Amino acid sequence: MTDASFPRTFEKFAAKGSPLSASGRDGIWLLDDDASMLKALGRLLNSAGFDVEKFSNPSDFLSELEKQECRVAVLDVWMPDMNGLEVQACLRRDSPKTRIIFITGRDDPSVRQTALDAGAFGFLAKPFEDEVLVQLIHEAAAV
Numbered sequence: 001m002t003d004a005s006f007p008r009t010f011e012k013f014a015a016k017g018s019p020l021s022a023s024g025r026d027g028i029w030l031l032d033d034d035a036s037m038l039k040a041l042g043r044l045l046n047s048a049g050f051d052v053e054k055f056s057n058p059s060d061f062l063s064e065l066e067k068q069e070c071r072v073a074v075l076d077v078w079m080p081d082m083n084g085l086e087v088q089a090c091l092r093r094d095s096p097k098t099r100i101i102f103i104t105g106r107d108d109p110s111v112r113q114t115a116l117d118a119g120a121f122g123f124l125a126k127p128f129e130d131e132v133l134v135q136l137i138h139e140a141a142a143v
Contacts, residue, residue: 027051028137031061031087032076032103037126041074041133048134058082062090070098072121072140074133077104077111085111088118099140103128 028050032038038054045052053070055061058079064070073091075084084102091098099121104111107125115123121140124133 027053027071028141029053029055029061029064029070029073031055031058031073031079031084033057033079034076037076044130044134045137048137050137058087061087062094065091065095070095072099072101072137074101074103074137077102077115078106085115085118088115088120092119099143101133101136101140103133 028045030038030041030045030052032041033056035056038056042052042054053064055064058081061073070091073087075087077084084104088100088102091100100115100119101122101124102112102115102120103124103126105126112123121143122136124136
């Protein structure tokens with residue numbers, strides 16, 4: 001957290017209250033095969049007042065989608081077995097109301113455009129500022 005305004009960002013959201021309830025269907029779902037990134041993002045979003053479900057495997061993520069709805073999904077683009085664009089296609093088919101935000105360590109303009117053209121709400125290249133992700137999730141959840 002390098003930006004001095006970062007605590008004020010959370011204060012602003014805390015004052016408004018999170019647009020999300022504590023139920024899983026209204027929470028944020030994270031999908032990233034990097035355990036340290038998943039842990040860090042989970043802590044960040046919990047501290048911002050979000051209810052977070054974390055997944056390291058796309059199959060587990062999609063299996064849970066059969067049981068409950070997902071309001072906002074934060075997806076890594078590059079994962080083994082199934083990439084984020086493939087998960088996005090499943091979400092568009094099975095949960096069209098889910099807002100999708102992509103995160104990636106390898107920003108490829110064609111992949112970015114493909115994701116956005118397919119309806120992604122946002123696309124962030126790592127490393128990104130924490131408050132940018134938090135703000136983007138708040139905007140996605142409010143839609």
